[in-house]
Amino acid sequence: EVQLVESGGGLVQPGGSLRLSCAASGFTFSSYWMSWVRQAPGKGLEWVANIKEDGTAKYYVDSVKGRFTISRDNAKNSLYLQMNSLRAEDTAVYYCAKDFDIWGQGTMVTVSS
Amino acid sequence: QTVVTQEPSLTVSPGGTVTLTCASSTGAVTSGFHPNWFQQKPGQAPKPLIYHTNNKYSWTPARFSGSLLGGKAALTMSGVQPEDEAEYYCLLHYDVGWVFGGGTKLTVL
Numbered sequence: 483e484v485q486l487v488e489s490g491g492g493l494v495q496p497g498g499s500l501r502l503s504c505a506a507s508g509f510t511f512s513s514y515w516m517s518w519v520r521q522a523p524g525k526g527l528e529w530v531a532n533i534k535e536d537g538t539a540k541y542y543v544d545s546v547k548g549r550f551t552i553s554r555d556n557a558k559n560s561l562y563l564q565m566n567s568l569r570a571e572d573t574a575v576y577y578c579a580k581d582f583d584i585w586g587q588g589t590m591v592t593v594s595s
Numbered sequence: 596q597t598v599v600t601q602e603p604s605l606t607v608s609p610g611g612t613v614t615l616t617c618a619s620s621t622g623a624v625t626s627g628f629h630p631n632w633f634q635q636k637p638g639q640a641p642k643p644l645i646y647h648t649n650n651k652y653s654w655t656p657a658r659f660s661g662s663l664l665g666g667k668a669a670l671t672m673s674g675v676q677p678e679d680e681a682e683y684y685c686l687l688h689y690d691v692g693w694v695f696g697g698g699t700k701l702t703v704l
């Protein structure tokens with residue numbers, strides 16, 4: 483079964499850091515672009531970042547550039563999002579997605595003091 | 596800053612037809628924007644419906660179709676069912692990444 487499972491969300495103080503993980507199974511992970519997409523409570527979807535199959539190209543939405551880093555480990559079939567200098571406006575459910583055709587169920591990140 | 600605009604809300608009667616549109620602040624939407632469409636119901640992850648303008652996934656109901664219409668990407672639903680009531684998002688590709696539209700809340704009434 484093709485599946486993505488996110489983990490690593492939680493409550494963090496403003497200025498803090500968090501690392502999200504996404505475990506992939508059921509497909510050849512190393513053959514696909516992967517993305518992170520977030521959704522603030524009651525708001526719409528926002529594309530956050532994506533990474534090329536071999537990790538050599540990465541793109542970010544302007545609001546997270548310099549603070550978030552997307553990475554992948556193809557040997558472990560895993561996608562990551564390192565989030566630093568977190569702000570209240572980063573509070574959201576974070577989804578990982580394969581080529582936008584397969585999505586995880588999301589992990590909640592809350593930035594609050 | 597690039598903005599992708601969708602109708603905030605639409606209402607359709609069961610069995611009716613409705614078209615949702617997706618416009619880019621940069622100009623006309625073409626196939627080069629690789630328009631995608633997603634359906635999202637409360638508490639659920641987005642469900643992909645259409646990719647690359649007009650391609651359906653194996654799970655996409657036949658009543659959903661994608662196209663380009665008047666410089667916008669479009670999602671048309673024919674023979675709308677009560678279970679189609681949901682939020683719908685388009686997604687467009689730009690040189691520096693992807694941008695979602697603000698979403699259309701579709702009410703079936």
